[in-house]
Amino acid sequence: MSTHPDPSSLPPAPPGAAHATPNVPPVPALKPPAHMAALVRDWPTYFARVEGEPPRQTLLDACAAFGATAGLAADLGAGDGRDTQAMLERGWRVIAFEPHPEGRSRLAARPLCQAALRDGRLELRSDDFDAMRLPALDLVNASFSLPFCPPRLWAGVWARVRASIRPGGRFAGQLFGDRDSWSTLEDRVHLTRAEVLDCFADFVLEHLREEDRPSKYEGEGHKHWHVFHLVARKR
Numbered sequence: 001m002s003t004h005p006d007p008s009s010l011p012p013a014p015p016g017a018a019h020a021t022p023n024v025p026p027v028p029a030l031k032p033p034a035h036m037a038a039l040v041r042d043w044p045t046y047f048a049r050v051e052g053e054p055p056r057q058t059l060l061d062a063c064a065a066f067g068a069t070a071g072l073a074a075d076l077g078a079g080d081g082r083d084t085q086a087m088l089e090r091g092w093r094v095i096a097f098e099p100h101p102e103g104r105s106r107l108a109a110r111p112l113c114q115a116a117l118r119d120g121r122l123e124l125r126s127d128d129f130d131a132m133r134l135p136a137l138d139l140v141n142a143s144f145s146l147p148f149c150p151p152r153l154w155a156g157v158w159a160r161v162r163a164s165i166r167p168g169g170r171f172a173g174q175l176f177g178d179r180d181s182w183s184t185l186e187d188r189v190h191l192t193r194a195e196v197l198d199c200f201a202d203f204v205l206e207h208l209r210e211e212d213r214p215s216k217y218e219g220e221g222h223k224h225w226h227v228f229h230l231v232a233r234k235r
């Protein structure tokens with residue numbers, strides 16, 4: 001994951017690079033890496049592992065692409081609020097969707113989020129991807145969350161995400177690829193590169209980094225990452 005302790009220690013792959021395999025020897029994990037909690041959807045453990053980590057680079061790149069403009073954003077699967085906070089800091093109004101109560105309480109405990117909940121700049125909703133209804137949005141951020149959508153719901157969920165983004169608005173986030181170790185799991189969404197490109201047929205892809213490499217961990221923590229990091233502007 002881009003700002004996750006595992007992939008973040010690696011140099012960025014060139015844009016569009018496939019099959020990038022940096023020459024990093026595997027290391028034993030001192031404590032189970034966050035992705036092991038994500039593997040089994042143990043979100044409280046995941047949130048504890050990533051506590052204090054900075055906003056995702058895709059979100060920062062998308063905000064930067066808007067320049068001084070800040071509008072209405074949604075943060076899908078907002079987790080502990082690392083990206084929600086960053087959007088508020090940049091003047092955005094945010095609707096944060098997080099179905100897990102532990103995520104919502106961590107998000108709401110952030111001082112800036114508390115203040116924004118009070119003054120109405122932040123709305124915090126518990127809807128999952130299926131239940132969420134999205135207004136017209138300038139930015140949809142979904143950092144490492146949409147792959148956890150049940151596959152049978154994916155087409156409808158993506159259609160609603162896509163429709164909610166205004167012309168000139170942006171999507172930021174990650175989708176998982178078909179060469180990822182987790183693609184054999186039946187409860188999450190893994191797409192081929194062609195399928196990812198098809199999702200963004202009515203967008204300009206401003207940033208696409210395809211991570212396709214073994215993790216740095218050996219043993220239980222090892223996996224192959226195939227992740228698309230995306231910032232895209234709706235035509």
Ligand SMILES: C[S@@+](CC[C@H](N)C(=O)[O-])C[C@H]1O[C@@H](n2cnc3c(N)ncnc32)[C@H](O)[C@@H]1O
Binds near residue numbers: 149
């Ligand atoms: C790997 S975490 C990412 C959290 C945060 N966006 C981040 O970047 O740290 C995945 C998030 O997706 C949420 N999630 C999982 N399944 C979901 C679903 N069906 N609908 C909405 N959110 C879901 C989890 O509660 C969790 O917060």
